[in-house]
Amino acid sequence: MREKAQVREVGPRDGIQMVKTILTTEQKLKWVREEAAAGAKYFEATSFVPPKVIAQFADAPDVATGVLDIPGIEAAALVPNLKGAQRAFDIGCAKVNYVLSASEAHNQSNVRRSTDESLQGFRDIMAEHSARGLKGKVVIGAAIATSFGCTIQGHVSEKRVVEIAVELAKAGADEISLADTVGYGNPAQIRRLFTDVTKAVGKIPLAAHFHDTRGLGIANVSAAVEAGVRRFDASLAGLGGCPFAPGATGNIATEDCVFLLEELGFDTGIDIDKLIPLRKEVESWLPGERFFGMVARAGLPKTYRATQQAA
Amino acid sequence: MREKAQVREVGPRDGIQMVKTILTTEQKLKWVREEAAAGAKYFEATSFVPPKVIAQFADAPDVATGVLDIPGIEAAALVPNLKGAQRAFDIGCAKVNYVLSASEAHNQSNVRRSTDESLQGFRDIMAEHSARGLKGKVVIGAAIATSFGCTIQGHVSEKRVVEIAVELAKAGADEISLADTVGYGNPAQIRRLFTDVTKAVGKIPLAAHFHDTRGLGIANVSAAVEAGVRRFDASLAGLGGCPFAPGATGNIATEDCVFLLEELGFDTGIDIDKLIPLRKEVESWLPGERFFGMVARAGLPKTYRATQQAA
Numbered sequence: 303m304r305e306k307a308q309v310r311e312v313g314p315r316d317g318i319q320m321v322k323t324i325l326t327t328e329q330k331l332k333w334v335r336e337e338a339a340a341g342a343k344y345f346e347a348t349s350f351v352p353p354k355v356i357a358q359f360a361d362a363p364d365v366a367t368g369v370l371d372i373p374g375i376e377a378a379a380l381v382p383n384l385k386g387a388q389r390a391f392d393i394g395c396a397k398v399n400y401v402l403s404a405s406e407a408h409n410q411s412n413v414r415r416s417t418d419e420s421l422q423g424f425r426d427i428m429a430e431h432s433a434r435g436l437k438g439k440v441v442i443g444a445a446i447a448t449s450f451g452c453t454i455q456g457h458v459s460e461k462r463v464v465e466i467a468v469e470l471a472k473a474g475a476d477e478i479s480l481a482d483t484v485g486y487g488n489p490a491q492i493r494r495l496f497t498d499v500t501k502a503v504g505k506i507p508l509a510a511h512f513h514d515t516r517g518l519g520i521a522n523v524s525a526a527v528e529a530g531v532r533r534f535d536a537s538l539a540g541l542g543g544c545p546f547a548p549g550a551t552g553n554i555a556t557e558d559c560v561f562l563l564e565e566l567g568f569d570t571g572i573d574i575d576k577l578i579p580l581r582k583e584v585e586s587w588l589p590g591e592r593f594f595g596m597v598a599r600a601g602l603p604k605t606y607r608a609t610q611q612a613a
Numbered sequence: 614m615r616e617k618a619q620v621r622e623v624g625p626r627d628g629i630q631m632v633k634t635i636l637t638t639e640q641k642l643k644w645v646r647e648e649a650a651a652g653a654k655y656f657e658a659t660s661f662v663p664p665k666v667i668a669q670f671a672d673a674p675d676v677a678t679g680v681l682d683i684p685g686i687e688a689a690a691l692v693p694n695l696k697g698a699q700r701a702f703d704i705g706c707a708k709v710n711y712v713l714s715a716s717e718a719h720n721q722s723n724v725r726r727s728t729d730e731s732l733q734g735f736r737d738i739m740a741e742h743s744a745r746g747l748k749g750k751v752v753i754g755a756a757i758a759t760s761f762g763c764t765i766q767g768h769v770s771e772k773r774v775v776e777i778a779v780e781l782a783k784a785g786a787d788e789i790s791l792a793d794t795v796g797y798g799n800p801a802q803i804r805r806l807f808t809d810v811t812k813a814v815g816k817i818p819l820a821a822h823f824h825d826t827r828g829l830g831i832a833n834v835s836a837a838v839e840a841g842v843r844r845f846d847a848s849l850a851g852l853g854g855c856p857f858a859p860g861a862t863g864n865i866a867t868e869d870c871v872f873l874l875e876e877l878g879f880d881t882g883i884d885i886d887k888l889i890p891l892r893k894e895v896e897s898w899l900p901g902e903r904f905f906g907m908v909a910r911a912g913l914p915k916t917y918r919a920t921q922q923a924a
């Protein structure tokens with residue numbers, strides 16, 4: 303029995319928030335449906351940001367409703383505030399992901415509030431979650447954006463990231479993600495900060511959200527694995543980016559992340575060979591975009607999943 | 614004082630052995646000269662394979678002679694056999710790199726000999742090296758290709774790689790490289806095999822030669838660093854590949870490798886900002902090729918080299 307690791311497809315959310323094409327609701331649902339058929343179980347399917355901020359998510363309620371019909375998956379909706387969470391709760395989303403930023407500058411740019419105000423926003427969401435009796439029914443994830451640095455403010459204090467994680471834990475988060483929103487993280491820093499946050503928050507599962515802006519994305523996954531992390535966001539074809547973080551580029555590619563984790567001996571449940579045709583279809587929907595990831599081009603090695611065996 | 618790490622530019626050898634364009638001798642020398650001006654000290658500048666095998670290296674004697682005029686660098690020539698080594702010794706190359714393959718199938722494809730015959734070839738080179746009184750004057754590197762798997766034969770025995778390394782050490786190699794010729798290696802395997810080889814060969818410095826075929830190249834560098842490796846081959850723009858290993862693609866990109874090592878706290882001596890214009894020039898020489906590496910596209914973070922500092 304191999305240990306399980308989660309690769310969470312965030313393409314239908316992070317992956318398409320900066321692309322030029324607005325996908326149809328049916329395309330977004332098809333993406334989730336076909337990736338689920340390839341074995342993916344975890345998704346961030348849409349975002350309840352106001353459509354005037356990101357037009358791509360004007361159909362968020364339809365996508366969030368549509369994914370409820372796909373069996374065997376846990377589909378999350380990203381929410382920037384209480385109102386977004388209420389909409390997600392109303393629909394019955396399996397998971398709600400809240401995001402705030404460790405960088406004050408990025409948090410202001412992203413949601414026009416201080417990080418402390420955003421922390422209070424999370425407490426308000428948790429109060430609503432309790433009041434509605436959703437504890438143990440709707441999973442709440444909390445993500446700390448720009449945990450490893452910020453293109454606006456530069457350095458981000460690791461101590462501050464730990465403090466924020468502790469506050470999110472106290473407020474009742476079921477999971478805490480550290481996000482390298484702009485690809486500033488390196489393996490040593492990843493190992494150190496995930497270790498420190500683990501010590502500070504105890505048993506709450508940690509997740510990693512990495513962008514491959516400067517080529518270290520997969521190295522950072524490997525480092526996070528060493529620090530005990532087993533949950534990773536990724537986007538098919540390495541799509542993605544943050545419209546409020548200058549210079550942000552794509553998430554780590556789902557295909558390459560799955561490849562790494564399987565080669566490290568983990569069971570992701572995902573069949574890479576089935577991701578490749580889906581990737582091609584998604585590419586065909588998004589003319590003029592850049593696509594990343596190496597496995598889709600090179601194919602799997604003859605020795606795939608066998609390298610852990612004895613020499 | 615930061616610990617030093619070597620990034621060795623292999624672009625003028627591995628990087629161009631599969632490209633469609635034959636570079637001029639002056640272009641190859643300009644590449645080395647300008648990268649030396651960016652702080653690079655270590656190069657694999659050419660290959661003494663027969664020109665009928667790889668036409669790109671018909672000017673190997675001229676390149677090997679030309680680099681002797683570039684101050685402050687150690688430029689190696691790759692040699693496939695004793696005859697190649699004799700030519701390199703005649704010219705006065707600072708370093709001679711011999712390569713043999715842990716995969717019998719790849720060794721046959723590459724040099725039409727068994728791995729044991731190639732080991733004997735290395736002993737013959739070392740005898741010549743001694744006979745000419747070059748001990749302590751000309752550095753001899755020995756590289757074990759397909760150390761982590763082979764596109765022809767598939768699995769490669771780790772025990773066999775250790776055995777070969779021990780034989781190379783006994784024969785007097787000044788350095789032993791483990792090469793992931795076809796991008797089959799993963800971080801766990803890298804950590805394990807470099808650790809095992811270190812135990813077996815003692816104090817001889819180990820080097821890593823990784824290709825980024827399936828996206829794990831930089832993660833593998835990070836893993837090798839953990840195993841104590843401080844010498845890494847890389848190619849500007851991620852060029853490269855082996856004509857005798859089906860499916861082989863580019864080396865890890867020099868820019869990204871330097872970025873990782875500097876972010877991990879090492880001193881490579883290389884100024885990434887000076888690599889970018891050189892990369893553009895090399896790209897202009899090689900129409901129709903694919904270029905890789907993320908740092909050249911995204912630029913350096915605001916926090917470059919500062920991420921190791923206290924939180």
